[in-house]
Amino acid sequence: MKTWAKITIGVAVAAVAALAVGPALIGAERWRGTVAARLSEATGRDVAIAGPMSLRLIPSPALSAEDIRIASPAGAEGPPLAEIGRLRVSVRLLPLLAGRVEVSALTLDRPRINLVRYKDGSANWQLGGQAAEEPAAEAGRRRLQTEPSPPAEAGRELSINDLVIHDGTVTYGDAKAPTVTVEAVAARIAIGGLAGPFSGEGSARVQGHPIGFRADLDRVAAGRGSPAALRVTLPDSDASLAFSGLLSRLSGGETLRGRLSAEAPDLGAALGRFGIAAPLPAATPFKAEAELSLAAEELAATDLVLNLGSARATGAVTAALNGTPRIDASLKAGAIDLDALMAAPPAPARPAPAAPSPPAQAPAQSAAPQAAAGGFSLPQDIFATLQAEVEALSWRGQVIRQARVQATLDSGEVVVQRASAQLPGGTALAAEGTVMARQGRPAFDGSLELGSDNPSALLAWAGAGGDLLAGRPGRLTLASPVKVDWPNLALPGFRAALGKDSARGALALALGTPLAVDLDATVEGVGPLALKGTVASGAVDLAARAFGASATIQGTLGASTALAVAARHPDLLQALRRFAPDYRPRGPLGAFDLAATVTGGGNAYDVSGLTVSAGSNRLAGEARVETAGPRPRVIARLSGESIDLDPFLAPRRTGRAAPGGPRLPPVDVLPAPPPLPAAASPAGAAPWSREPLDLAALRGFDAQLMLEARSLAGGGWRLDTPKANATLADGVLALDSLTGTLMGGALTASGRLNAAAASPGLSGQFAIAGAEIGALGLGAGAIKVSRGRMEAQGRFAASGRSTQDMASSLSGDGRLLVRDGTIDGFDLPAVSRQLKTIETIGSLLGLAQSGLSGGSTRFSSLAGTFRAENGVVTTRDLRLDAEGGGATAVSTTDLGRWTTATEIAFALADSTAPPLLVRLEGPIGNPRKVVDVNALQQHLVARGLGRALKGKGGGIVEGLLGIQRGDGQRGDGQRGDGQRGEPQQGTEQQGQAEEKPSGKRVLQDLLKGFGGR
Incomplete structure (x- = not known):
């Protein structure tokens, strides 16, 4: 190997070794203060790194730190702005050597971001030296005006390829609103640079309820619109919230515009995932859409459309965010069918997720305190208006029309300028007043007015017992102040009227436990009306006074009710x-x-x-x-x-003209009487009603x-x-x-009344055996059936909308039998014996005295049958068998017209004399009674009584009998009407003036024994 090659390899190995062992020899801890100071300088907040730190350079530079805290503004109370359990960051080496920071991976474990808005309007997330009072829009305009346009590559000096968040938490607290918590945040985010693009997806729990989300934002630059999208979903559900639009940096600041939509194929099931049991049928779809515009100082949702099942509403919401927020909302719906929306049982609500465990370190006292636990509050620093209108609201089978609400929220109070609706039964309801929070409880101070043309229909619709006022004419009105200091409700000075009746008073209800009622009112023309008592956990103790009556109810109500009830009037x-x-x-x-x-x-x-x-x-x-x-x-x-x-x-x-008239119309056996006249009975005579x-x-x-x-x-x-x-x-x-037992006899009966038919029907049957007829009092004047055993059976049927209709439609039949009886007030045997031997005036007068001065007549039977058809009762076989004679009769009685046509024939035993006839015609209670003596008169003449009594006595007999003399006058020289003239062949008994004693009067008295007056 050549020397230069060895040198090169040695330098490389030394460099790698230096990079590998250098951070360990230098130590990352010596950089703790420097890193924290640089972060504090950048954020304007105190930054502390309390946990261990580590640093490496190969294979790529990486830094890790634990227990990092970023403080809130100096002097502010509450939790720090951010707390990070552990931070790990890796950057690419070659881009870093070229002057670019490309973060290949950034991992945050257990980060907690605490966002707080304070009472003065400032917020703890306002970093740097930005003044709290400077509006965001002004800051944006100032920044855009002073900053030059960035080059194309500006904002790309820092990029994060993979930002991973584990078990994150974000809280938002406001001094005048409850704290909102988003926890269990798990997300993976990519950041292309300080100006974007940004993309990410993940999951979280909002107020304990799980959601999923995905967000995308293109690179942001002045003078252009950057596409932005957000979608929030519920796990295992098609319910979603979506936004698609543009984020623009204009001279007025950043503006977000686009289409916002929310939909759920089954709203009840979606709400059930949040533990809310909505009273909606299964598979009730929901969809909302609006054009959203969001700027630093204004939010607007226009072209708002809400659809719930078949119900549809439109409206708009605008909000001014600078200074005191102002929100204006309007909604309008054509028709909403609540009956359809509530027709089926709601989807069962899923149990709400368990509340998350509190953080290991409890934060300091919140700078955004909530109302007292369970308390009620209204925002103090928001001004809002609402106008809502529903033209037709179907509920409980009927329609509420023109339901309108106009209200304003200002300084923690809701002023209801007008709430009105047209309820069923021609009812107008209107209310106004102020809703407020008082010692952590809702309160209302206002007034109520109600007017109903059909209060029975109103109560029936409300399920409050419409039958209570059924048939009561008149309009119902109610006007009263209304005071609510929950749970207390009071109508301190109500005035109510129903038709001509009116009442005034006070009503107080305590709707808590126990429920207390205190009503003290006065009903005009009736008197006091009071109800006082308590109902607590099923225990009831109530006392009432109304219309002069008093009542008490004491005991328990519920699954096992036990009440002692008492009432008195x-x-x-x-x-x-x-x-x-x-x-x-x-x-x-x-x-x-x-x-x-x-x-x-x-x-x-x-x-x-x-x-x-x-x-x-x-x-x-x-x-x-x-x-x-x-x-x-x-x-x-x-x-x-x-x-x-x-x-x-x-x-x-009864229709009687005078006491003592016949209890039942007499009947006889002569040929059927002539048809009844068409004229109605005298006014008021019939006992029926139409x-x-x-x-x-x-x-x-x-x-x-x-x-x-x-x-x-x-x-x-x-x-x-x-x-x-x-x-x-x-x-x-x-x-x-x-x-x-009726009149000493055995009675059996049954009947039926059909009140469900359009024309009510009445039917029945009866039977009586062994009854003592004397208790019935059957008779006329002084003549009564005083004794006898009666048997009777009958059946009947009638129908009609009134008693008049029923009487006119009566049909049926019956039978009457009286045995071994006695008639008091008339001695028929004595009359029969003496009438056979009449020879002188004295014997005739003796006949009259003996027959009419009292006594009794025994009879063996009184029997007959009856038949009714279309309200007309007839009998043709009524017969009396007695000592000394008997009687037979026929009768036709029209119950609808309340008239009768009856004829009776009295016959003497063992006598050739013809029967004595009595006719009754006209109103049942006061018929016209006519005694027909023609046949008897002719019989007496034929026997020669007129020839035997000639001279002075003969004239008396002729006058007594009404025999016509040759001069056309009777023996007494009088006409039948009391004047001289032609004789009368019969004696009419209705309305006749009293006469002096005479033979004629004696005969009339005799005839009264047979049924005349």
């Missing part, structure tokens, strides 16, 4: 008239008391120890309420003593009732030992069975 009629103003019962109702214990939970509740009293009536028993079906179902078993329904019934409408029947209550629930009592009285009837079983299902009330 001193005047039940007064209470009922609050809900039925036209209710006019027959008598005073007395006081009302109720007490019960309610237990259960879920969809079933048992009511035990139930006692109800109304006046003298008492009921006791137990019940069960089930709410699982389409309607509540009530099952009750009640028992009572003597129950008197008479006070609760409407006043009697008002539509209100049976809505029967459609609101289902029920099963079992009732037993010692007696049940009402409408002049008394039923002993009644037992009733009834069911109500789907609006159909069925009286499955009713048994008891």
Whole structure:
């Protein structure tokens, strides 16, 4: 080997050895102070390297250091700007010898960057000597104006081919906002130079939630736009946030412009990854797009479009960032269907990731303190305005129209200038006021106004019991101041009105635990209304006073409910008239008391120890309420003593002109009477009403009732030992069975009322055996059926929207049989015996006295059948078999018109005399009664009674009988109307003036015994 070659090799080996062992001989520790000082000079902050350092030169220069801290501005409280657990940097040797720094690899282990904005507006990341008060835009303009245009290669003196970050953390704190933390940062970044290009990708956890990201930025230079892109994704999801645009360095400073978009095929699932359970159906897509413009002093998102399912909203957001930030936002939507968005169960929320462990070294007290734990706060140094409008918001099956909000955030308070909406039921709602933070809790001070044309529809839509106001006419209005100091809500001076009723008062609610209620109001014309009590963890203690009634509820609510309930009103009629103003019962109702214990939970509740009293009536028993079906179902078993329904019934409408009229229209067996006249009955005579029947209550629930009592009285009837079983299902009330003792006889009955049909239907059947008819009081005037055993059966059906309709549609049939009875007030055998021997005036007067002065007539049977069709009840076979004679009748009674046409034929036993006829025509309560004596008169003449009583007595008989004499006058010289004239062939009994005693009057009195007056 030549000498020069050996020398060359030796020099190379020595140089390599020097490079290899030189750093070790020199020692990197001696450079610690120098490196830290240079970094401090460059950043304007104190930099400390507390851990070990190492240096190497081959195969490429590399430096490593541990425990590096970059301090925050001098005098500032809080954590340092940056803390790096370990830093390793490698540079390429040949570019370095050429004057370029090309970092081949830079690795940061456990870096922590703490960004803080202080109360004075300055920030700890403002490096160098830049004044805090100098706006960023001014700094950018000053820099662009003073710096010459860089050459093409400027900004490329430093490049980092591979920047790797392991387990990094970035925090951002503001004196007036909660701290934001981005942790577990793992990234790989390439930096082409100080001016770019830049590219990188990685992952992190934002506030504990994982994300992935990728960013790209072309080389940045003055006077040109550099393409920039950012994409943030959720792992294992198609949800993403993307930006694509240009970063420009102009005379006004850096500006970022481009298209910002966010989308999620399933927003509920995406939010669920952040532990948020959104009430959205599965696979509800979301997409948002906007044109974004970001400069040092301004941010704008224009052409903003938001899509959630089928809902779409447009708007814009602008923000001025210089000085006090100002944000203006506007949103407008045409139609939003909340029912569709909330129709299906939301996607289950994924559990939120566990909170990260705190850093090994707790930072000093933050310079950006948050509100008290769990407290509520509003930004103090932001001015913002919001205008939002939804034209049609579908919710709970109806549409809220013109929902508008106009609000301003200023100095930590939200001033709601106007919040309004058109709710269902023709309801207008408006509110205004101020939202603020008070001692870490939200507070509101404002006013509320509400007006509803259909309050029942409003309450039904809100699920607050629309049936409570069903049928109540009138407009609902409410106006009140509103004060909220969470959790306390107060309406300190509300005024409300419903129709002609109005109320004023104060309401206070404490919505915490316990929930406290304090209502004190006065209802005009009614009196005080009060509710006071607490509800805490299921424990309830409430007392109420309303409309003169008082009530208490005490116990527990929840999965295992146990409540003691009591209510009382001193005047039940007064209470009922609050809900039925036209209710006019027959008598005073007395006081009302109720007490019960309610237990259960879920969809079933048992009511035990139930006692109800109304006046003298008492009921006791137990019940069960089930709410699982389409309607509540009530099952009750009640028992009572003597129950008197008479006070609760409407006043009697008999249609009688005077007391003592016939209780039932008489009937006979003569040929059918002539057709009824078309004229209606006298006004007010019929007991029916044309008002539509209100049976809505029967459609609101289902029920099963079992009732037993010692007696049940009402409408002049008394039923002993009644037992009733009834069911109500789907609006159909069925009286499955009713048994008891009526007038000493056994009664069985059943019935059905269909309240669900468009035209309600009523049907039933009954049977009674062994009843004592004397208790019925059947008769006319002083003549009564005082004794007899009755058997009766019947069935009926009717339909219609009113009682008038039902009476006019009645159909059915029945049978009546009374055996071995007695008629008081008339001695038919005596009349029969004496009428056979009439020979003188004296014997005729004796006949009248003996027949009409009292006595009784026994009969063996009173029997007949009845048939009803289209409201017309007819009978053609009613027959009375009695001592001394009998009677037969036919009758046609029109219940709808409340008229009757009845004929009765009275016949004497063992007599050849023709029957005595009595006709009743007209209104049922006051018919026109006509006694027909023509046949009897002719029979007496044929027997020669007129010839035997000639002369002075004959004139009396002729006048008594109304026999026409040759001069056209009766024996008494009077016409049938009291004047001289032609004789009358019959005697009409309606409206006749009282006459002096005469033979005529005696005969009339005799005829009254057969049914006339």
